[in-house]
Amino acid sequence: NAGVTQTPKFQVLKTGQSMTLQCAQDMNHNSMYWYRQDPGMGLRLIYYSASEGTTDKGEVPNGYNVSRLNKREFSLRLESAAPSQTSVYFCATGTRTSGLGGETQYFGPGTRLLVL
């Protein structure tokens, strides 16, 4: 099993260009997430999808859109890239644990994006 995969691994964009980051999972998890990681700021949630067919905004959604294509795939789109979107992007999937709740999240390898 591949777990959580992301493409591409690296990308350089010019300001104003668009691109889509792809995420796929073979873990049969319902929840999927997109985070960005910047130095000193931890992981910040951009968008998430609690189940196939639903998406919701996280902490920092501006400048991004998402599509939950099916249970396996969750893509993140930058319509008009800006230098402030230079970051490492992680996709994650989640599985509810038993008992009082909580969710273990499994992260993909990340996409490093540089916007010039």
Next chain:
Amino acid sequence: GENVEQHPSTLSVQEGDSAVIKCTYSDSASNYFPWYKQELGKRPQLIIDIRSNVGEKKDQRIAVTLNKTAKHFSLHITETQPEDSAVYFCAALVGGKLIFGQGTELSVKP
């Protein structure tokens, strides 16, 4: 809004010493608190978690404690080894979403 504060931002210890990282959270409804370890250039990975119905959980050299009244929880690593060097993130589950702390860069010197 919901907030998770993590301290310290960097921590350097000698091999064999203990390391403690602390987090505070703002939403009293939070009931799940995982810790993730991220090695350089790698993805974050869950190392331990705790739920609100317990005060402490141990797994070999790592332990997590939770004080719900004070709204803080801590990661304890004993007998540190060079391979423990990484960035550690705490998180709190709020409204079905994980809110992460800013991270602690732990350096274990041989």
